[in-house]
Amino acid sequence: MMYTPHTEEEIQSMLQIIGIPSMEGLFADIPKSVRLNRILKTGRPLSELEIRQEMGDLVRKNSHLEEYTSFLGAGSYDHYIPALIGPILFRSEFYTAYTPYQAELSQGMLQAIYEYQTAICELTGMEVANASLYDGASALAEAVLMMVRIGKKRSEILISKTIHPFYQDVVRTYCKGLDLKFIEVEYQNGQVSLDQVKKQITDNTAGLLLQYPNFFGCLEEIPELIQLAHDKGAKVAVSVDPIALGILNSPGELGADIIVGEGQGMGNSMSLGGPYVGFFATRTEFIRQLPGRIVGVAHDKEGRRGYTLTLQTREQHIKRERATSNICTNESLNALASLFYMVTLGKKGLAEVARQSTLKAHFLQDALSRIPGVAIPWSAPFFKEFAVKLDRSPKEINEALLKERIIGGLDLGRYYPELKQHYLLCVTEKRTKSELERLVALISRR
């Protein structure tokens, strides 16, 4: 199937107006020596029916989470997506539009982004938010770049080992071109060690990076950590699980300088890891250091309220090499999905999703802790994810579970060599009691 409308007659009449005899004349500037004088080896065009059949065969080679029960989290979450989100998100007018550079034709998108910025601020306890970044990991990386801009000559970053290992990787990649030193902070009892932070923080520390709840699902002692950092004049950036903020106090309200996070869990499908959406919020005093797009209010001559992109002089298309960030295309549509999610759940619903996830996760942890050979390694408070220590390898358990159409937890030993046989499980509001009990029964079976 091709999507070009031109008939042979039209092509001829257009060439006539252009004033060249044949299509070949249009390629006159391309040197003969670089022309591809053959047809691409990409196969013949396929009809819709053929591609559907072929993709149907391919899809059957995957095990998806509408047919399997999953206890995997670790940065991608199986929260329920309300039915109304799809139909409004996929309205062509949102879906097939471009960046709202021409405000008058993009009021719908711009107002929605303004609402998104507001919702993110309400959730994180912050004053300003941008219109989205790529994903949770790159948002944390942008937070580091911003802390370095604010910190001027400071060149050290304290990075907690309780941050998602993939996020740690991305942050380091982003900062390769900078003269920065990353200092890892050890954990204790599943939480970042306050003693280690105290020892490692100096007048040269630009920022402290945390995750809340952290990669192990545990809550960090945020106020104490912020105090330690601020005493040394360092900034604090926290990557949060937005669902958790339905019931947990936000590090933003507790004084953190930057709050970032992954918005996938709010209305976006898991989709093998993307597209996801990074959110980014901070305080008004830092707004000119913010990366990415920002929507603001403006009025027309008749005094009507409207919305437009603002503070564009920070952005790459104006500031070029002196921009706050190189981001251009962001994740607007995914940000919209997360807005629709936040609005659907509203004030009470988000708290209810968070509460149910918590109670179910704690129910599961409690049941597992009664199984001989399962130990609870840490006593720190946790949200919807938690680790258990097994007397077998997580791999062995996961293989057995897979046969029962269950996708088990994460083998923490893959990312933390010292945590061999540690198994990270995630429970959302979607998991039923009978699914939890089945998992417990299967793990108890020897």
Added chain:
Amino acid sequence: MAEAKRDKLIFEKSVSGRKAYALPPLDVPESSLESLFPSKFLRKEPPGLPEVSELDLVRHYVKLSQKNFSIDSGFYPLGSCTMKYNPKINDEIARLPGLAALHPLQPEETLQGALGLLYALEELLKEILGFDRISFQPVAGAQGEMVGLMMIRAYLQSKGENRHKVLIPDSAHGTNPASAMLAGFEVEEIRSNSQGLIDLDDLKKHMDRDCAALMLTNPNTLGLFEKDIIDISKVVHEAGGLMYMDGANLNALLGLVRPGDMGFDVVHSNLHKTFSTPHGGGGPGAGAVAVKAFLAPFLPKPTIEKKGERYVLDDNRPDSIGKVSTFYGNFGNLVRAYVYIRSNGAEGLARISQMAILNANYVRSKLEKVLKVAQDRICMHEVVFSAKKFKSREIHARDICKRLMDYGFHPPTVYFPLIVEEALMIEPTETESKETLDSFCDALISISKEIELNPELLLNAPFTTPVGRLDETEAVKKLNVRWKKG
């Protein structure tokens, strides 16, 4: 479009006690949160999100959508953005649960279809681009640029070379210099010559042992093919530098020329442009980056490999620059691009570029009577005009854009490239018909008459949009970037 009214925000429509959700009753024993967390961790007040009914919510956002212009509603000739039609089959496939409901950390044996698709997409793009390996991790073009430059840096460092400069033409996209800075380079600008092409002499002057790479867009942002590309490559390679191609304009080259055959060592492709995944009002995108074999060790991890009949994710890459996105990139968009490439096949891909070039030249020929074309020659898939001649009437490119909205068209890209005064950059794309191009050109011709007869009309335009021209200075001076309960 709906009539212009002061639309309330969803927050202003909130009524305490309304609900748009229902959860199943909790089926595990109830216990208080206070018994699970020390109370210092608990939020005192729930987040200030609106309380609305499902119908309130749906109507609110359907109304907002109606105040938005899109490719499905009309012609959207934004230069350098490639706003082509997005086939519906792409989206239908990407939303199948067998692709959308996959957890990225599932065991590989449960993902053989998805990993196989990524492997096959890499094979197709290698052929289309003329390269040896591809990473799908970058989720946007600008991220691809950063990744490409980081690989160049890592490669040079592995040879013990500490080259710290990247050369970028003055016509380049703003992301190029910004990405180069992020990758740890300094930027030097190369002049364009009177033909709108890279100035070879200026390039030679800047090309020295400190130069890591030349970052070039071909066709360039004036819509012109850099016809001296072989000489340019030679100058750069002989001085020990590498050639980076910004693939934003790849829509002009499919089946005609492969970046790999022009001497480029790295290219990124904005899959959301060339391979038609919807732009979503500003994303998600996908910025696959392709390299020649000698750069492959530096690719972000993981890569997708085939071992016998199995597809695996390879994390064991000691020279890799690391990871750039949490998981494996924007998979949903990669599925769409795959379906699009397979649907078009070889003939379709070649036709995309041919018709894109035909359409741009048609617009150029029809409009050169009323607007000055920046470079008077055959162009590739886009054409840049200058509205400079109207400055004597106090009319700027911006005013023409605003008036075009009243004629039912989305305006072209404006004030870019920076080297053209009062630039209007038009990219029609291959999916537009002759009739659409005719009516668009007629609109611009009639606007040029309005400039002669009634310039005031343009200064006050648009008249038919939900709001009139907005005071962008006010938006900066009186910053209001979030709603607050009044």
